[in-house]
Amino acid sequence: MLLASLREQVCAAAVRSYRSGLVRGTSGNWSARDPLTGLVAVTPSGLAYEKMTPEDIVVVNLDGEVVEGGRRPSxxxxxxxxIYRRRPDVGGIAHTHSPYATALAVLERELPPVLIEMALVGTRVPVAPFAMPGTPEVGEAAVAALAEAQACLLARHGVVAVGRTVEEATLTAARVEEMAQIYHLAAQLGSPEPIPAEVMETLVRKYRGQ
Ligand SMILES: [Zn+2]
Structure with a gap:
C-alpha cells in the first residue's frame, strides 16, 4: 500500500475525532502530505467513520488526480x-463542523482570545469569508485567514485547522472546539473580555519557546 504510514495517520485522526464527538455522520475531512513525494493522503467521501480503514484513504497528487485508492476523495x-500549494509548511489538515465553533461560524464571528490556550493556535481564530463548499475558493479564503492562526472558521460552514502533521492539525481543531464551548459557557455567565494583545503576544512567544 502506497504511503501506508501516512494513510494510517489520516485514518486514525478521522476515527478518533469521530469518537470524541468532533464530527457527526460523515461530515469533516482529514489529509496529510508526504514530505518526500508531495502526494496527499485524504479521507474518502461519504464513508462512515466506524468502517474506515487505512485502505479507504485515497492518495492524490497536488492536481487532485487519484494515484492510489478505490474510493472517491473528499x-x-x-x-x-x-492550502498545501500555498503553504509549504503545512503537512496536515483537519476540517470539522464541530458544533460550538460552527455556531460562531454561523454568526460569522471570530473566536476571541479569552483563554490562555488560544496562544497555541494564534492570537484569535478568524473567520474566512463564505465560499461555495467543494470549490478551491474555500481554500483561498482559508489561506488568507490562516496567515494569522493555525485554525480559522469558515463562514456558515465549520472549522479548518492546519499543522506540521495531521495529528497536530487535529489537536488544534479539538482545541478550537473546546475554546468555543468554554467561550459559550462564559458568555452565559457574563461578558468574557479578550486577553489584552500584549499579554497574548507574550503567551504566543512563551508557547513557541522563544
Ligand atoms: Zn465541511
Missing amino acids: SELPMHLV
Missing part, C-alpha cells in the same frame, strides 16, 4: 490542495 479536496 468533496473538500480542492480546499486541502489549495
Whole structure:
C-alpha cells in the first residue's frame, strides 16, 4: 500500500475525532502530505467513520488526480490542495463542523482570545469569508485567514485547522472546539473580555519557546 504510514495517520485522526464527538455522520475531512513525494493522503467521501480503514484513504497528487485508492476523495479536496500549494509548511489538515465553533461560524464571528490556550493556535481564530463548499475558493479564503492562526472558521460552514502533521492539525481543531464551548459557557455567565494583545503576544512567544 502506497504511503501506508501516512494513510494510517489520516485514518486514525478521522476515527478518533469521530469518537470524541468532533464530527457527526460523515461530515469533516482529514489529509496529510508526504514530505518526500508531495502526494496527499485524504479521507474518502461519504464513508462512515466506524468502517474506515487505512485502505479507504485515497492518495492524490497536488492536481487532485487519484494515484492510489478505490474510493472517491473528499468533496473538500480542492480546499486541502489549495492550502498545501500555498503553504509549504503545512503537512496536515483537519476540517470539522464541530458544533460550538460552527455556531460562531454561523454568526460569522471570530473566536476571541479569552483563554490562555488560544496562544497555541494564534492570537484569535478568524473567520474566512463564505465560499461555495467543494470549490478551491474555500481554500483561498482559508489561506488568507490562516496567515494569522493555525485554525480559522469558515463562514456558515465549520472549522479548518492546519499543522506540521495531521495529528497536530487535529489537536488544534479539538482545541478550537473546546475554546468555543468554554467561550459559550462564559458568555452565559457574563461578558468574557479578550486577553489584552500584549499579554497574548507574550503567551504566543512563551508557547513557541522563544
Ligand atoms: Zn465541511
